[in-house]
Amino acid sequence: MTKSELIEKLAEQQLHLPHKDVELAVKCVLEKMSRALSSGDRIEIRGFGSFSLHYRPPRVGRNPKNGEAVALSGKYVPHFKPGKELRTRVDDSKEKYKIKF
């Protein structure tokens, strides 16, 4: 499923809301989530999961083209921990559905 398919699916369920509003709402939610993470805030969606930042300490990397050492500064990367309901639902249906790639 892609973002536009998600919007389609929600628009079908939200028959009283114009398609445009559903699209705006989805984008608005995603932007709010991205903004929270990029300002260091955690996100906790009950039943779905939590998003937080993990710190990666500075390290010496290599330029893959010429092998030269480059100093890389510390940084934060987003981390997702699935919630209990999502974990259970996905695991319980593993025999029934193959992963579609």
Add this chain to the structure above:
Amino acid sequence: MSLTKADLTEHLFDELGLNKREAKEIVEQMFESIKESLEKGEQVKISGFGKFELKDKEARPGRNPKTGEDVSISARRVVTLRTGQKLKERVEAYAGTQPQ
């Protein structure tokens, strides 16, 4: 403070003028739709944010870290998020001083 579904609902009310019931419904349905897809073995790609991927893990021997006891970890299917380039860059720009 963590961002919650209530905050997202409030945000839709403030930004788009949806009424509270509509806003709550759409936030709930958005996460429910993603869960349904993943449950059916479909990965979910949200451009600009990331991709929720599924992985089948094989059974493996493990150990209870508290007691040191050997336990077997059964085969399982897990969800991981592969963060998109855009979000990765925005987060990297965060110069937080305190690791979480």
